[in-house]
Amino acid sequence: MCDSCHCGEAAEATIAIPGQPHGHQHQTRKIVVEHELLAQNDHQGEANRQFFAEQKILALNLVSSPGSGKTSILERTLKTLGPEIATSVIEGDQQTMRDAERISAAGAPVVQVNTGAGCHLDAEMIRRALARLPPKPHSLLFIENVGNLVCPALFDLGEHAKVAIISVTEGEDKPQKYPHMFRAASLCLLNKIDLLPHLDFDLELCKTLARQVNPRLTFLELSAKSGEGFAAWLQWLRDTFNASHCH
Amino acid sequence: MHEMGLAMRIVEIALAETEKAKASRLCEVEVEVGEVAGVMREALEFCLPAAARGTLAEQALFTIIAVPGQGHCQACQRQVAISAFPAQCPKCGSFGVAITAGTELRLRSINVE
Numbered sequence A: 001m002c003d004s005c006h007c008g009e010a011a012e013a014t015i016a017i018p019g020q021p022h023g024h025q026h027q028t029r030k031i032v033v034e035h036e037l038l039a040q041n042d043h044q045g046e047a048n049r050q051f052f053a054e055q056k057i058l059a060l061n062l063v064s065s066p067g068s069g070k071t072s073i074l075e076r077t078l079k080t081l082g083p084e085i086a087t088s089v090i091e092g093d094q095q096t097m098r099d100a101e102r103i104s105a106a107g108a109p110v111v112q113v114n115t116g117a118g119c120h121l122d123a124e125m126i127r128r129a130l131a132r133l134p135p136k137p138h139s140l141l142f143i144e145n146v147g148n149l150v151c152p153a154l155f156d157l158g159e160h161a162k163v164a165i166i167s168v169t170e171g172e173d174k175p176q177k178y179p180h181m182f183r184a185a186s187l188c189l190l191n192k193i194d195l196l197p198h199l200d201f202d203l204e205l206c207k208t209l210a211r212q213v214n215p216r217l218t219f220l221e222l223s224a225k226s227g228e229g230f231a232a233w234l235q236w237l238r239d240t241f242n243a244s245h246c247h
Numbered sequence B: 001m002h003e004m005g006l007a008m009r010i011v012e013i014a015l016a017e018t019e020k021a022k023a024s025r026l027c028e029v030e031v032e033v034g035e036v037a038g039v040m041r042e043a044l045e046f047c048l049p050a051a052a053r054g055t056l057a058e059q060a061l062f063t064i065i066a067v068p069g070q071g072h073c074q075a076c077q078r079q080v081a082i083s084a085f086p087a088q089c090p091k092c093g094s095f096g097v098a099i100t101a102g103t104e105l106r107l108r109s110i111n112v113e
């Protein structure tokens, strides 16, 4: 048996000619495969990313369980940041225009994507939403994903960063139960801290567990209801916006 | 660890093609990787043999062909070489560069016996 290729030839003695180390010829054939290794979504995600870079748009993908407060955070953010930085929003929900109506009332251009049976936004939906919006150059774009911590982690929309939101009414162990999402996120917002006095939620434990899945994750605590902690979040947005050369 | 998943996919596709060709042995796999495809070449080189271990691709040689990044700068209208994302024009500094090459991630061919 030939050791180097498992071709089955008896190899008690090795007799070889330089350049033909096996001592026998292998008839190889080349097969042209040309298989694209990126999934369709990744291609479109890359195209979206290129569009954002060209237009100097900072795109942030907001992900959380249903009801963690994504829309409420956006409403309050728009009030303060709206006059400073041109901001638009893409809303993703399975059904209804409700979140888009809330954003519109808060004064920002918005498009609603209804995914129907789908449980996440994909890059192609974002491409179509961008064409409908379209966001201004040198602007900030929030993408509120469908409330779901599983598959939105796997679909690149071309965003600059994912912002994961946990509310203190959820379990501290969310990051460990949904590690892909917390690994994919750059920033984690801990929302509804106005409720902390009524709950046993351990903020530090939650952060420790999240750091175990993603040591580089940064945290901000806030309340979309009281506005507590918003100054730091708004500053993070300004800093990220400026650092991305979108100003 | 994007690269490990990618390596596993490459091995899987190469083995399927080998079987389709009714070949008995997979000798070589050629993969094209663009310089701005978001894949670390060294990481992929490390992951491929690991992904092939215990499969019929174990003895195969993996060849990675780097595809240089190229773009067209919309600000200064020049063809420019790019090496990072988001692409910045090395001549005028603009980020308005449309990428024309370098995002490839393709299993080009296999050699079988």
Ligand SMILES: Nc1nc2c(ncn2[C@@H]2O[C@H](COP(=O)(O)OP(=O)(O)OP(=O)(O)O)[C@@H](O)[C@H]2O)c(=O)[nH]1
Residues within 6 Å of the ligand: A064, A065, A066, A067, A068, A069, A070, A071, A072, A073, A093, A099, A146, A147, A191, A192, A193, A194, A195, A222, A223, A224, A225, A226
């Ligand atoms: N007490 C308190 N309630 C909040 C806070 N933020 C949001 N809520 C409430 O939480 C509920 C859900 O808030 P939304 O902003 O709709 O949450 P969402 O993440 O956009 O929900 P989906 O889009 O359905 O996934 C609403 O009743 C909000 O009023 C907060 O900081 N404190």
Ligand SMILES: [Mg+2]
Residues within 6 Å of the ligand: A070, A071, A072, A099, A144
């Ligand atoms: Mg919402």
Ligand SMILES: [Zn+2]
Residues within 6 Å of the ligand: A002, A004, A005, A006, A007, A009, A022
């Ligand atoms: Zn041999």
Ligand SMILES: [Zn+2]
Residues within 6 Å of the ligand: A118, A119, A120, A151, A152
């Ligand atoms: Zn999904």
Ligand SMILES: [Zn+2]
Residues within 6 Å of the ligand: B073, B074, B075, B076, B077, B078, B089, B090, B091, B092, B093, B094
């Ligand atoms: Zn240029």
